[in-house]
Each structure stands twice: as structure tokens, then as C-alpha cells.
Amino acid sequence: MDSIKKKMQSLANETANANARAEKSEKEVASINATADHFEDQVRAIQKKIQSTEGLFDVCTEDLFNQTIKLEEMEKKAGNAEGQVGDLARRLLLMEEQAIKSEERL
Numbered sequence: 001m002d003s004i005k006k007k008m009q010s011l012a013n014e015t016a017n018a019n020a021r022a023e024k025s026e027k028e029v030a031s032i033n034a035t036a037d038h039f040e041d042q043v044r045a046i047q048k049k050i051q052s053t054e055g056l057f058d059v060c061t062e063d064l065f066n067q068t069i070k071l072e073e074m075e076k077k078a079g080n081a082e083g084q085v086g087d088l089a090r091r092l093l094l095m096e097e098q099a100i101k102s103e104e105r106l
Helices: 002-105
Strands: none
């Protein structure tokens, strides 16, 4: 009978210990889950920032492309204008020479 009581007492202690470990483990799981949720929220916030930054990057890239095209067009116009200036300068010299020759004839 004593051995049965001891066995019952031993089983009761083991059960109490098991319940205590289970409660401790459940608290640890709850704490870990809360931490994981916090990190997931941080990841979501960072992903939103990344998407926003990527959108701004795309806009800036498109603007850069458009401005590069405009710059190339302006450089072409400037080159053409320089060519016209050169042509007009030569024409002016020719006209001056003709004017000098005309004055000499008179």
C-alpha cells in the first residue's frame, strides 16, 4: 500500500512538473510569437518603403530619359546654330570684300 501511495505521489509530482513546464513553454511560445509579429510588421513597413522608393526611382529614371532626349535635341540645335553663324560670318566677309571692290571701282 505504501508503494502505491508513493507511486501515486510520484505521479502527482511528475504531473505537476509537466504542467508547470507546459505553462512555461506556452508563455515562451506566446512571447516568441509576439516578437515574430513585431518583426513581420517591421518587414511590411520596410517593404512599403522599398516599393515607394522604387516608384520614385522609376519616375526619376523616366525624367532623366526625357531630359536626355531634350538635351540631345538642344545640342543639335546649338550645332546647327553654330554652323549658321559660321556661314553668316563667311557671307559677311564676302560681302565686305565685294563692298571694298565696289568702292575701288568707283
